Amino acid sequence: MGAEPDRRYEGSDWYRPKEVRIPEGTVLDQHILQVERQGDGCYILNLTREQWELIVDIELDCFVELGDGYLDMGSDVRYRMNEDGDLLIDFDRRWRALDGQLAAYYYTYEQREGAWHRYGYIPAVLNGDTQVELMLLEDEEHPGCRRTADRVQANERESALGVPTKGLRQLEDGDSLRFYAILTDESGGCLGARYLSEEALIWNGNFQPGYISISEALGRDSGEMNILLQFKLTDIYGVSYYVPVEMNVTSLR
DSSP: OOOOOOGGGTTOTTOOTTTOOOOTTOOOOGGGOOEEEOTTSOEEEOOOHHHHTTEEEEEEEEEEEOSSOEEEEEEEOOOEEOTTSOEEOOOOSEEEEETTEEOOEEEEEEEOSSSOEEEEEEEEEETTTEEEEEEEEEETTEEEEEEEEEEEEEOOSOOSSSOOBOOOEEOOTTOEEEEEEEEEOTTSOEEEEEESOSSOEEOSSOOOEEEEEHHHHHTOOGGGOEEEEEEEEEETTSOEEEEEEEEEGGGOO
């Protein structure tokens, strides 16, 4: 039996639900994106093979609860599938870092045709007075983001730190960068920004990307820190679906 037709279009000349039926199991809708707990304690998102074929992008959004707000740590392409083809809803409590310093990171684009590339950026303050986006690039020769771009560009959004923004420029030896994250309320409204470390990094031609424990980087007990995760699934039509997960990090496998 096919999925029920959408009756919002009744009366339209082209609406003929008896002639066009959508096979069951191929429809994507927000209400079917339900996280399930397995017998081994793992959490999964189970979809049919046909439904997964409609998904072209999976991102993970991360927010850290601080008591007076939520640190927006950005979005990354971090996920795993199990042997049955289910999306594993898990998290290793680690996030992007450069030279061992925690950083908010925003995935922006992935090129899959031809030479593979993935792009993202880290918000930072350059030399103490300019808000910038440090551009990161992953490619086939440098998987896992093994190198950083040698240029920064202005953040086009309104400055949350009260410092000016400027256009694209090259980084120079001796430039300093301090990473920050936007602090939001429960509805996503901006409350300001927080630096993620006391010390700035000094540019010497490259930074070493990696991952670091969020709780250790922020100097907090992992058992007292809540992390809000949100998986964002985008289909072939450009429609995005969200799977929010709120857990204490100690409960995640």
